[in-house]
Amino acid sequence: MSTPEHSPLGKTTLYADRYDPSLLFPIPRAQKRLEIGVVEPLPFSGVDIWNAYELSWLDARGKPQVALAEFRVPAASPDIIESKSLKLYLNGFSQERIEAAALHDTLVRDLSAAAGAPVEVALRAPSAQGHAITDLPGTLLDDQPLEIDDYGPPNAGYLSADHNAAPVEEALLSHLLRSNCPVTGQPDWGSVQIAYRGAPIDQAGLLRYLVSFRTHNEFHEQCVERIFVDLMARCAPERLTVYARYTRRGGLDINPFRSTDPAAMPDNPRTARQ
Missing domain, CATH: 3.30.1130.10 (GTP cyclohydrolase I, C-terminal domain/NADPH-dependent 7-cyano-7-deazaguanine reductase, N-terminal domain)
Structure with missing residues (x-):
């Protein structure tokens, strides 16, 4: 099985x-x-x-x-x-x-x-200079002074974009992504970058949405695909990339990347949390 x-x-x-x-x-x-x-x-x-x-x-x-x-x-x-x-x-x-x-x-x-x-x-080799400590680029969402009391299940209703405004091209970043292993219940901690072109995405709603994964049980890859699909459905960007960098467990870290651009190929930066 x-x-x-x-x-x-x-x-x-x-x-x-x-x-x-x-x-x-x-x-x-x-x-x-x-x-x-x-x-x-x-x-x-x-x-x-x-x-x-x-x-x-x-x-x-x-x-x-x-x-x-x-x-x-x-x-x-x-x-x-x-x-x-x-x-x-x-x-x-x-x-x-x-x-x-x-x-x-x-x-x-x-x-x-x-x-x-x-x-x-x-x-x-462990001495190879291929994993310099860096961070995913983008505007940090986490300092917004929000009252939040919804920690799951993931609530796509928080997502919206202003389709009356001029399109923007930007990257948004949060370190507050947390979900749980669907078998053991152990927490998975991650940072997520959302890069898009299209109507401006409401940043407060996006952060509330990401926090609503906090008690959700799903593997890393599945969480990132859920985020991608919800953003496309709710915000309809012209282009979208979702890239999560999860912290290490058992000597492994997993970093799913999903994009509307079939030619997009991510770097493999090692973040401070990894």
């Missing part, structure tokens, strides 16, 4: 230290997409960027090696990979003797098979 309740989440687990691709647990995207009215063809393009900070293996002489790994899972893939299963799978390399090039190819093969689409893999 490939539903979240059948995954390794929330269960006592024996951590294997040998390679085992069967540990990867795919979860179909289709069911949650149907809940928000997303069917083929998808109304967005995008990618889920995973950063793994706990990858280690043995070289041919048995000396441990470590790397930072970046995985890019296309939004068009039929499945997501459940995060604890990915952690267990990666830990399985810890006592395997394998060269870096072979490890890279193995990761590409196994993750692509689990996701049902080609997954890009990059391995970097």
